[in-house]
Amino acid sequence: MDAHRFATRCRTTTCESGLLVNLDLCSNPETLSWRQYNGTRFVYEEISRDVCTTNDDEMGVTALCCRENSSEGIHTTAYGAEYSEFPFMALLNVGGQCGGVVYNKRYILTAAHCVVDRKSGEIKDSTDFKVKLGRNVGSIVSPENDYGVEAVLVYPNYSRLKNGPSFPLGISYNDIALLKLSRDIEFGPRIKTLQIAPEGFDEMRYADQAVIVGWGATDANDVSENMQKANVILRKDVSCFLSNPGKLTPWRWYEEFYQGLLCVGGVMDGKFSPVAGQGDSGGPAICRGADGSGILCGITSFGADDEECTNNIDEVSCRPSVYTEIDYFHDWIEKTAGKQDTKNFHKKQLYGEVVQSSNYEHQVHITSKEGKSCGGTLISPNTAVTAAQCVANADENGVVKMYSDVQVTLRLQGLKVKTMGVSSISILDGFQRVGNPVDIEAQGFRVLKTDNLYRNDLAVIRLNGIVSLHSCKFAQLPRKGEYAETPAIELSFPRDGKYGVDLRAREFNISTQAECQRRIDRLAKIGIHMEFDDKVLCGVERYSGGSTCDRELGGGLICKGKNGKDTLCGVQIYRMCEWAGPNGFVDVAQHTDWIVNAAKQSDLYKKYFVDTLLYSYCSNRDRG
Structure with missing residues (x-):
């Protein structure tokens, strides 16, 4: 990467x-x-x-x-993939390193230029080719996960293939190939296939970004053993392939051949996203499909030298990476390698799963006159927990100013919504902004977006009415000192969501405090200085390119309690946009007593809020 x-x-x-x-x-x-x-x-x-x-x-x-x-560790840790996060990835030793994607039990998809000699145009001898599967962060490849290659099948019209069709000198087009393995793949939790994009697939219909993954380098011939991932902007536009006046670029011929190519990353409209590097060739671009799951939409083909981009962060210097567009070659792939077996698909939601209205009904949408809209979590018929920054502002001296006209919108079955007023709000003592308002320009690198970080960022909202839900629908509080389980489910509303109805769920790994701080400390070298205290949980989003800022703060991080009930183990208070840095969540278990005492201040407490509700057992039938 x-x-x-x-x-x-x-x-x-x-x-x-x-x-x-x-x-x-x-x-x-x-x-x-x-x-x-x-x-x-x-x-x-x-x-x-x-x-x-x-x-x-x-x-x-x-x-x-x-x-x-x-x-060197900045991007390896910031963009580092989680353990077994991408089980369809293949590491190829094909006379050089390349990536690949498991297609079915016998075939791997990769780039043609990985297996065709650049000078002669001949397909390389595959006798010593090795394909390694199950190689993710923290895993060791055992001999049974190494596969030989029986045959190399290059797309017949690959532009650099000897005796192939005539193309302008140096152009890389139709850059796709299949490797037939010497034996069937043994599938399991660490080895899966990735569904390929259907014919005619529109990459930007369901998301304007994609995830790229690989072991690629940023320096000549020096690859990373730590799998990296990143979110990249999708650029399915003709202008991506136009040559720059007065500059000799790899794109000089592509305005005639852009069909079958997918453009990602670089700088567009002032926004930067990563690009592929040496060693990433043949690896995937993963797009969001019609059902929300990730599908293979591109294979890494080529990119420009980033040296000029390093010195000049602009659209002319920072050219994007170009990927082979999978849907364009869908028929050839199926005719050559057969169909995919759906039972081996890695079917995971990319950028969050849309939550049905009958699930997680304890999540609410919070708005105010002055503040930004947020999420929150109901823990009783008249009490919600959220981030303090959702209902108040605080400066670095701890001076707090409450927002006015705070309202809470409920999600009810059948996509109904109900907005309620607020009787009172409690803010955790010591709520204050840590440092100055965020506006980082990292040593000329680029402007990085993050949220402001606050200490003791927790609030309890007492509603002016009663929410009519079964007691098992409310989230329970963790017992004091209870450890948050991993993975956990982060619940958040997209920014500008429709009346708080469109809720998404994403899976997060919970890191240790030491691991969290290690990741953050690496970023200090490029101007990001921050420190989570021991009352903040650190989470890293799974099956994504990292944290994104397309959702609101204040929502719940939900773990499963020992009784199987939804437990509010965290409240989201911080994200680092554009980077795969950790997200911050208030550790609710350290504040359970304060939350209960704050809820008791309600006039409705005695009638509708009992301590046993926090830890009650609910059967699956009750949770229905």
């Missing part, structure tokens, strides 16, 4: 027994292959740790190591 030439020499240690969890794996030559450059041995520092499974099927740990005091 080409993220401006930072993540270049990071390495993952071997999977070691969990007994070594307290050791510095990055300083142990037995767990890390030390490298020298110009006669100097690099010293590595630990950036993150992940759970892994050894070849003996024992649980262990692995560490991500980057050069000490360097900027």
Whole structure:
């Protein structure tokens, strides 16, 4: 992943027994292959740790190591993929490194230029080709996950194929190929297929961005062993392929051949998103499909050198990456490799699943006259929990000003909505903004968007009426000191959502405090200085390119309690837009007593709010 030439020499240690969890794996030559450059041995520092499974099927740990005091770990940690997040990814050794995507039990999709000799135009000898599956962050590839290649099938009209059709010199077009493996793939939780886009698929119909994934480098011939991911802007526009006047660019011929090509990333309308790098070739662009799940819409084909973009963040210098458009080749893929088996699909919602009105009815939409709209969570018939910043403003000195005309909109079955007023609001003591209002320009890199960070960012809203829901429909509070389970479900309304009805659910991994701070500390090197305290949970969104700011704050992070009931383990208070940085959630378990006491201040408390409701058992029938 080409993220401006930072993540270049990071390495993952071997999977070691969990007994070594307290050791510095990055300083142990037995767990890390030390490298020298110009006669100097690099010293590595630990950036993150992940759970892994050894070849003996024992649980262990692995560490991500980057050069000490360097900027190399910034993007590897910021864009790092989660454990087994993309189980359809294939790492190809084909006389050089490329990515690939599992198509069915016998075939891998990749780029033609990965398997065709650039000079001769001949298809490479596949005798020594290796395909590695199940290789994600924190996992170790065992021998049974290595596959040989029986045949290489290149699209007949690939522009650089010897004796193929005539194309302008140097053009890379129809850049797609299939590898037939020497044996059937053994599918499981770590190895799945990815559904390909149907013929005529409109990549931008269901989302204006896509996710790109790979092990690619940002420096020549130096790849990352840590799988990276990023959200990129989709650019299905002819202007993407036009040549720049006076500049010799790889796009000089493409205005005649843009059909079958998909443009992503770079700078457009002043907004930057990452591009593919060396080693990412053949890997996927994942788009949101008609049912909300991710589908394969592109294969990495080519891009421009980013050196000029590093120095000049503008649309002329920062050219996008170009992907082979999958739907254009749908018929050839099926005729060559057969159909896909739906039972092996990795069917996960991309950018959140739209929640039916009968589910998570405890989520509410909060508006005010002065503040931004937010989400919130009902814990009783007349009490909701949200972020304090949703109902009040606070400066760095802790001076708080309440917003006026706060209203709460309910989601009811049948897409009905009901708006209620507020009788009173309690703000957690010590609510204040941490630092100045966010407006970061990172050393000329680009302007980065984040939310303002607040301390003790929690509020309890007492409604002026009663919500008519079964007691099992309300979210329960965690017991004091209860640990938030992972993964958890983040619930949020999209910005400008329709009357608070359009709720989305996304899966988040909950990181340890140390892991969270490691990720954030790396970003200090490019101007982002922040620190979550020990009352904030750190979450990383799964099956996405990272955090996005297309949803509102204040919504609930829902875990399952021991009784199976929805438990409000977090309230979302912070996101870092454009980057795959962690999201911040108030750790509700540390404030359970305060929330209960705040709810008791309601005149309706004695009638409608009892302590046992917080931890009550509900059967599946009751939750219906």
